[in-house]
Amino acid sequence: MPSPQSKILVVDDEAPLRKALRTSLVASGFAVDEARSGEEALDAVRQKSFDLVLLDINMPGLNGFEVCQRIRLLSPQAGIVMVTVKDFEEDKVRALEAGADDYVTKPFRLRELTARLRAVLRRIKPPETVETVRAGDLEIDCVRRILKRNGEEIHLAPKEFDLLAFMMKHMDAPLRHVTLLHAIWGPEYGNELEYLRAYVRILRKKIEKDPSAPEYILTEPWLGYRFRNPSDPDSSPLPRDDD
Amino acid sequence: MTQPHGRSLWKSAQYTLAGGVATGLLTLLCFRLDLGLSVAGPVYLLIVVLQSLTGDFLSAALISGLAAACLDWFFIEPLFTFNIMSPSDALALLSFLLTALVITRLVSRLRVEVRFTKAQKERLDHLYQLSQQLLSLDPEASEETFLEPFRRLFGVTAIATFDGRTGETRTAGSSRNRLAERTRDAYIAGRDSSDGAAGVSVRCLQLGNKVTGAIGFESLVDPEETVGPLAALTSAHLDKTQAFRTASAASAAAQAEVYRSAILDALAHEFKTPLATILAAAGGIREAGSLGPEQMEMADTVESEAERLGRLTSRLLRVARLDREEVRPRLEMLDMHAVVRHMADQYSRRWPDRRISLVEHGEPAEESADPELFRLALSQLLDNACKYSPPGTGIDIELQHDPGGFVVQVSNTGSSIPVSEQRLIFDRFYRGSEAKRHSAGSGLGLYVARKIALAHGGTLYLVPEDAGNPGVTFRLKIPSSPAPAEHAVTAK
Numbered sequence: 001m002p003s004p005q006s007k008i009l010v011v012d013d014e015a016p017l018r019k020a021l022r023t024s025l026v027a028s029g030f031a032v033d034e035a036r037s038g039e040e041a042l043d044a045v046r047q048k049s050f051d052l053v054l055l056d057i058n059m060p061g062l063n064g065f066e067v068c069q070r071i072r073l074l075s076p077q078a079g080i081v082m083v084t085v086k087d088f089e090e091d092k093v094r095a096l097e098a099g100a101d102d103y104v105t106k107p108f109r110l111r112e113l114t115a116r117l118r119a120v121l122r123r124i125k126p127p128e129t130v131e132t133v134r135a136g137d138l139e140i141d142c143v144r145r146i147l148k149r150n151g152e153e154i155h156l157a158p159k160e161f162d163l164l165a166f167m168m169k170h171m172d173a174p175l176r177h178v179t180l181l182h183a184i185w186g187p188e189y190g191n192e193l194e195y196l197r198a199y200v201r202i203l204r205k206k207i208e209k210d211p212s213a214p215e216y217i218l219t220e221p222w223l224g225y226r227f228r229n230p231s232d233p234d235s236s237p238l239p240r241d242d243d
Numbered sequence: 244m245t246q247p248h249g250r251s252l253w254k255s256a257q258y259t260l261a262g263g264v265a266t267g268l269l270t271l272l273c274f275r276l277d278l279g280l281s282v283a284g285p286v287y288l289l290i291v292v293l294q295s296l297t298g299d300f301l302s303a304a305l306i307s308g309l310a311a312a313c314l315d316w317f318f319i320e321p322l323f324t325f326n327i328m329s330p331s332d333a334l335a336l337l338s339f340l341l342t343a344l345v346i347t348r349l350v351s352r353l354r355v356e357v358r359f360t361k362a363q364k365e366r367l368d369h370l371y372q373l374s375q376q377l378l379s380l381d382p383e384a385s386e387e388t389f390l391e392p393f394r395r396l397f398g399v400t401a402i403a404t405f406d407g408r409t410g411e412t413r414t415a416g417s418s419r420n421r422l423a424e425r426t427r428d429a430y431i432a433g434r435d436s437s438d439g440a441a442g443v444s445v446r447c448l449q450l451g452n453k454v455t456g457a458i459g460f461e462s463l464v465d466p467e468e469t470v471g472p473l474a475a476l477t478s479a480h481l482d483k484t485q486a487f488r489t490a491s492a493a494s495a496a497a498q499a500e501v502y503r504s505a506i507l508d509a510l511a512h513e514f515k516t517p518l519a520t521i522l523a524a525a526g527g528i529r530e531a532g533s534l535g536p537e538q539m540e541m542a543d544t545v546e547s548e549a550e551r552l553g554r555l556t557s558r559l560l561r562v563a564r565l566d567r568e569e570v571r572p573r574l575e576m577l578d579m580h581a582v583v584r585h586m587a588d589q590y591s592r593r594w595p596d597r598r599i600s601l602v603e604h605g606e607p608a609e610e611s612a613d614p615e616l617f618r619l620a621l622s623q624l625l626d627n628a629c630k631y632s633p634p635g636t637g638i639d640i641e642l643q644h645d646p647g648g649f650v651v652q653v654s655n656t657g658s659s660i661p662v663s664e665q666r667l668i669f670d671r672f673y674r675g676s677e678a679k680r681h682s683a684g685s686g687l688g689l690y691v692a693r694k695i696a697l698a699h700g701g702t703l704y705l706v707p708e709d710a711g712n713p714g715v716t717f718r719l720k721i722p723s724s725p726a727p728a729e730h731a732v733t734a735k
Contacts, residue, residue, distance in 0.1 A: 017520040024527025058512055083519075085511050107518035107553040109546060110526020197575060212581030221615060 005031045006121055008052040011041040011067065012083070013059045021054070028114050038062030045074050051124075052117055055100070056083045057091055065098040072099035079120035083108075089222035093176065096223075102174055119172035133168040135229035136216065138207060140168050147207075154206055159184060163199050164207070167217065167227035176224040200225060251299070258298030262306040266290055270313045280318045280332070284339055287314055291343040295350035303351060307343035311336060366465065369396040370472050377480045382487035389480060390415035393460075397469065401461040404448075404477065405430045408455065408485075418461050426459035437466060446474035450482055500567065507563055514556045521549040561619065565691045570698035572613035579649050580607040582614070583642050586621055590638075594629045598637040605644035612721060616695045620703070621651060623692040624717050628655035631715065648701070648722035656714035665705055669693045696721065 008030045012018050015036075022032045033050070035041035038061055041053070053071055057064035068080055082095040082103045095103045101120045104113050132141050139148045142165050147154045156164065162184050167175060177196055181189040189195075200219075204211040215230040269290060273283045287310040295303040315325050319332045327333045376392040393402050394416055401418035403426040405411070412423050420441040429436050429445040433454050437444040444466040445459035458477050463469055525545040528534065534542065580603055587601045628638045632655040641652040660668060667673045669689050689703075696703040701721035706712060 014516050014520070017516055017523065020520045020523035020527060024523050024530055027527050027530035027532075085515050106515040107522045107549060109522055109550065110530065113523075113526075201576060210581075212578045213585070 005029065006051040006117075007031045007033070007049070008054060008117065009033045009035060009041060009044055009050045010054045011035045011038065011059070011064075012054075012056040013037060014056075024110050025114070028110070030117070038064070038067035041067055042070055042074065045071050045078070049075060050078050051121060052079045052081065054081050054083065054113075054117070057095065058085070065094055068095065068098040068100050077124065079117075079124045081113075081116055081120055092174070092220070092223045096174065096176060102172075116172075123170075123173060130169055133165075133171070135168060135171060135227070136231045138168070138216070140165055142169075149207065156203075156206065160199060160203055160206075164203055167225065171227050171229055174220050174223060174226050178224075180224060255299055255301040255305075258294070258302035259305045262290065262294040262298060262302055263309060265293075266306060266309055266313060270317055274317050280314070280335065283314060283318045284335065287311075287339070288343060288346070292346055292350065295347045296354070300347060300351035303347040304344065307340065307347055310343060311340045314339060362465070363468075366469060370469075370476070372396055373473075374476055377476060380480075382484050383491075387413055387415060389484075393473065397460070397463060397473070399460045399463045403459045404456060404481075405458075406456045406481070407448075416461070420461060422459045422461050426457045429459065430454065430457035435470075437470075442466075444470045446470050448474055448478045448481065450478055456481065503563075504567065507560055510556070511560050515553060518549050518553045518556075522546055522553075525549065558619070558622075562623075562687050562691050565616075565619075565694060566687050570616065570694050572616055572695075572698050574611040575614055576609040577612050577614055577617065578607065579610050579612075579644065579651075580642060582617065583621065583640065583651060586618065586625065587640055590622075590625045590629065596634040597629055597632060598635075599640065600637060601640045601642070603642045603644075605642075605649075608644055610644075610649055610721065610723060612699055613695075616698070617721075620692040620695040620719060621653075623688040624651075624653040624719065627688065627717075628653050628715070631655065631658040633657045646723065648720060650721075651719045652706070652716060653719075654706075654712070654714055654716040658715055659708060660705065660715055668705065669703075692719075 008025060010018055010021050010032055013036055018034050022034060025032050033044060035044050038059055055064050055068055064082055068082060071078060071080060080100045082100040083106055084091040084095060084103045085106050092103050102116050104116055131143050132139060137149045145161055147156055166183050177193055178190045180196055181192060200217055204214050204217055207216055208214045216228060218226045218228055220226050269286055273286060291307050291310055294306045315336055316323060319336060320328055373392050373396050377389060380389055390402050401416035401422045403412060403414040403423045405427045407430055412427060414423050420443050422443060425443055426445050429447060433447060435446045442462040443459060444463055445457055447454045448456040448458055458474050525542050529542045584601060587599055591599045632638060636657040639654045643650040693703040696719055699721045703719045706716040706718050
């Protein structure tokens with residue numbers, strides 16, 4: 001339960017979806033306001049402060065990306081989660097570029113949505129210098145540069161360590177390929193996806209129980225990766241099997 | 244041909260008579276006024292020039308002779324005889340006669356040239372007008388309308404075309420000499436034909452070296468001069484019309500693709516929003532608490548089924564998009580054995596009454612493939628195998644891995660694909676007779692699966708049925724491609 005009650009603004013032009021989300025999110029412990037369009041959402045953000053904005057991309061009038069950019073200016077501290085549709089993969093990239101913290105893909109389960117919302121709430125708390133991060137069986141010590149699984153040290157090469165430490169510090173956040181390449185290899189990198197893929201493969205072999213069904217480092221199709229804590233019930237659910 | 248000849252003789256006689264009368268009158272005038280040879284000579288020359296200008300060559304020559312005779316009779320001593328005393332008079336008369344005849348000849352030739360040039364100009368004018376009218380014709384207008392300008396401008400009584408591509412004959416006007424048949428015959432023989440007596444001229448229509456049809460005219464003026472350009476214009480016009488039709492068919496197809504794409508995009512949004520609402524509502528019911536275990540189970544069912552519908556929609560849209568677009572695989576190193584094993588498990592759970600077995604040959608190794616596309620292609624094969632086999636039967640998946648690449652083979656028993664359909668099953672939108680009876684589908688599955696295989700440089704084909712292989716077996720082959728080298732990465 002988020003406490004004190006987190007305030008969320010639901011922006012969607014579909015009345016039935018807005019209503020279902022309001023009821024369900026209230027039942028999940030959020031305080032919910034609604035906006036029917038991008039324009040209404042901007043008015044609401046000007047008048048009141050929100051912890052979170054759940055923003056549909058596909059709306060008449062101002063579209064979700066434009067609204068997202070303006071909310072970022074009006075209310076930089078609010079977490080923004082955008083609602084995308086699976087078949088428009090490029091929308092995810094655009095959403096993050098517009099300043100969104102995360103996205104959910106329609107249709108989504110309520111649990112998946114609340115997990116994403118809570119993860120965003122956790123991340124937007126004022127950042128503190130992290131020394132040690134734990135996730136599942138893993139524990140990474142960023143100062144001494146040691147990774148342990150169940151207390152046993154796992155040897156990592158320097159770049160491998162940097163990549164894993166960066167992902168664990170940004171637990172649950174969608175990380176774009178370009179973000180990771182910039183952070184680990186430097187700003188002159190950006191297109192070298194094959195480096196990233198090779199390193200992720202090595203990391204998965206070292207930390208995952210079954211590297212072909214990863215639990216920690218999840219692939220976000222078209223976008224990048226997401227580090228997940230498998231023992232956190234609020235963490236992003238595993239990707240479902242395609243039907 | 245006697246008739247026109249007689250007519251021109253009669254015309255010459257008329258001209259000669261008129262010229263004779265004029266000569267008589269002038270002779271009388273000059274004689275009364277007592278004008279000597281030096282004046283009368285040029286006056287007669289004037290008459291000859293006028294005669295040449297207005298009449299024809301024959302009448303002008305006759306008038307020249309008559310004028311010479313009159314000059315001799317009335318103005319050269321001794322008068323009223325054809326005798327000539329002085330040699331200078333004889334020379335004068337001779338030079339008069341020669342000058343008159345030369346003038347006559349020259350003027351007549353000039354007039355023929357002028358007439359010919361005029362006719363030529365007229366024909367060019369008509370050809371120009373015809374080409375203008377053909378150009379301005381609406382390419383979608385009916386085929387017959389283009390024949391009308393030919394009739395109007397060239398005064399033919401009938402015109403016929405034969406289109407070699409469609410075998411159609413088109414006519415305008417009424418023919419008394421079987422014009423349509425003659426036109427078709429010329430196309431079949433591949434030779435031009437003309438029949439002066441019937442006034443019929445037929446030309447083959449050519450495009451490059453190929454004879455594409457024929458055009459025939461009845462009672463065309465100057466056929467030798469005109470038929471060639473007319474046939475060329477017709478060829479060009481028909482070619483233009485054909486090109487227009489091809490282009491408009493292509494643009495209609497492109498337009499249809501645009502609509503299809505718009506519909507797919509709309510479907511993606513329109514289907515998924517209600518599904519999102521159902522999922523949000525079902526989740527809300529559960530969160531509200533106070534549900535009994537049975538109600539909880541029902542809320543779960545609503546959620547999982549709505550989710551399944553969402554995934555099915557995604558997959559359908561994905562297939563529809565792959566059908567439309569070029570498939571560009573995003574290659575990754577995949578553990579094929581793990582992927583295939585995982586999918587076999589998934590299908591075993593989904594189809595509990597099929598016995599799905601997996602046999603693996605060779606050492607497990609990684610291959611580069613697009614994970615999403617590979618799963619999509621394989622699931623297409625597994626879907627088909629499950630759908631078309633009766634409950635209780637087995638479905639065999641075989642995975643063979645060697646240095647050249649890997650092969651996945653999916654076989655089912657209890658159904659077969661008729662030989663007549665085997666060639667067609669990979670065609671876009673093809674649905675076999677079994678498929679139509681059995682289950683719903685788009686007819687895109689195998690087409691897209693093969694497209695995916697080809698995009699990976701591989702193949703997908705139906706293995707022929709025989710005693711050792713009863714039932715239906717599809718084989719998906721994907722060759723090895725050089726893996727992204729890891730040492731290169733660490734070196735950098």
